[in-house]
Amino acid sequence: MNIDGINTGYVLDHIKAGKGFELYHLLGLDKADCTVAIIQRASSAKYGMKDIIKIDADIPLDYDLIGYIDTNITVNVVKDRKLVKKVRPAPPEILTDVIECRNPRCITSVERGIPQKFRLIDKEARSYRCVYCDTLYRENK
Amino acid sequence: MGELRHLINITDLSVKELDHLMTVADDIIAHPEKYQDACAHKKLATLFFEPSTRTRLSFTAAMMELGGNVLGFASADTSSSKKGESVSDTIIMAGCYADIIAMRHPKEGAPVVGAVKSSVPIINAGDGGHFHPTQTLTDLMTIHRKKGEIGNFTVGLCGDLKYGRTVHSLIEALLRYKGIKYYLIAPEELRLPGYIREMLDEAGVEWHEVESLDEAIPELDILYMTRIQQERFPSWEEYEKLKDSFILTRAMLKPAKEDMIIMHPLPRVNEIDVDVDDDPRACYFYQALMGKYIRMALILYLLGIK
Ligand SMILES: [Zn+2]
Numbered sequence: 001m002n003i004d005g006i007n008t009g010y011v012l013d014h015i016k017a018g019k020g021f022e023l024y025h026l027l028g029l030d031k032a033d034c035t036v037a038i039i040q041r042a043s044s045a046k047y048g049m050k051d052i053i054k055i056d057a058d059i060p061l062d063y064d065l066i067g068y069i070d071t072n073i074t075v076n077v078v079k080d081r082k083l084v085k086k087v088r089p090a091p092p093e094i095l096t097d098v099i100e101c102r103n104p105r106c107i108t109s110v111e112r113g114i115p116q117k118f119r120l121i122d123k124e125a126r127s128y129r130c131v132y133c134d135t136l137y138r139e140n141k
Numbered sequence: 142m143g144e145l146r147h148l149i150n151i152t153d154l155s156v157k158e159l160d161h162l163m164t165v166a167d168d169i170i171a172h173p174e175k176y177q178d179a180c181a182h183k184k185l186a187t188l189f190f191e192p193s194t195r196t197r198l199s200f201t202a203a204m205m206e207l208g209g210n211v212l213g214f215a216s217a218d219t220s221s222s223k224k225g226e227s228v229s230d231t232i233i234m235a236g237c238y239a240d241i242i243a244m245r246h247p248k249e250g251a252p253v254v255g256a257v258k259s260s261v262p263i264i265n266a267g268d269g270g271h272f273h274p275t276q277t278l279t280d281l282m283t284i285h286r287k288k289g290e291i292g293n294f295t296v297g298l299c300g301d302l303k304y305g306r307t308v309h310s311l312i313e314a315l316l317r318y319k320g321i322k323y324y325l326i327a328p329e330e331l332r333l334p335g336y337i338r339e340m341l342d343e344a345g346v347e348w349h350e351v352e353s354l355d356e357a358i359p360e361l362d363i364l365y366m367t368r369i370q371q372e373r374f375p376s377w378e379e380y381e382k383l384k385d386s387f388i389l390t391r392a393m394l395k396p397a398k399e400d401m402i403i404m405h406p407l408p409r410v411n412e413i414d415v416d417v418d419d420d421p422r423a424c425y426f427y428q429a430l431m432g433k434y435i436r437m438a439l440i441l442y443l444l445g446i447k
Contacts, residue, residue, distance in 0.1 A: 107250040
């Protein structure tokens, strides 16, 4: 893995091609006060094409969110220009405030100040149910 | 009793707990005087953000027969939620006045929100089209009384099986018992949702789908009727064409077993002819009575009163 240009921070590798920018926004990197690079459509031996995000700061990273978005993403943790850890985040058991319940009859559509929470039902299919109304969410597209 | 317990969904209760509740309800029926002061100085808050006279009456009667008191509101019009108060705040407030809460709300999952902040047990008295566990308790209690055990029978579920939450919860509850065969009696448009048919398959039980009552009636030990709403159909003509296959009349009961029981969650509209009411097999009003006793047992259980 090419970690060039990163002193201490992360390289998010194997992002599905074309999804890098979306992940950048979901992770709030547009608001992060550090150097961030998005590489789009890099060639990959494994997937043909992939996106990469490089973050040059050890900001808190939402692994749950990454695991939910795509289980193929690898997080390379860099410290002092050295790769110190490789993580493949798994889909979280409870997903909080990442997706919103689409059921108009759900209590989350009217009650203020409650978190949007989903419980993992099937790891393989990455399907979740709203903890309030049980509406099913299969795959996150 | 240590930990605070709520009843949001019927599956919150184990089969053992269900047995316990039915045993207590049996004892209440046999010795009502033993329980007449069991909840003295206790208060039940009935928080009905949407009206349901039947359910509220049942809870009120249950608490009164336990010697307790009841306070609350009967619709959102008379409650603070109209002024924009959240479910969470209403529950916290009610917990200051009452020992236990029965809440009904038009939004799905509202009691889950309530339970997060509540200092007292919450009973879900219906959350939109989602859960209505005390209806299922009522159904189980009725079967227990009339059949002696929950298991080893053939049940026919008739009507709107697609949207009918009562039927979904009942199936979910019955799947935990043994020896039950299912007849699903509904028009194609209102057949049971796929995920519940999958549950039946996974449980490995025998089940049949039929499109008229006549086909199933001779086989049944229990016939569970539900309402078919006209607005579920694409046109009035289609509704008219189909509805008679799912309306129970006295004549249709001829091939039925002598000891079959006919259940219905009420309110009934026209799906059971009034001439069925006098048939000894009709037990939908008996069901309403059982609803009171099982709610009494539930209140005692959640309050930790022996
Ligand atoms: Zn929901």
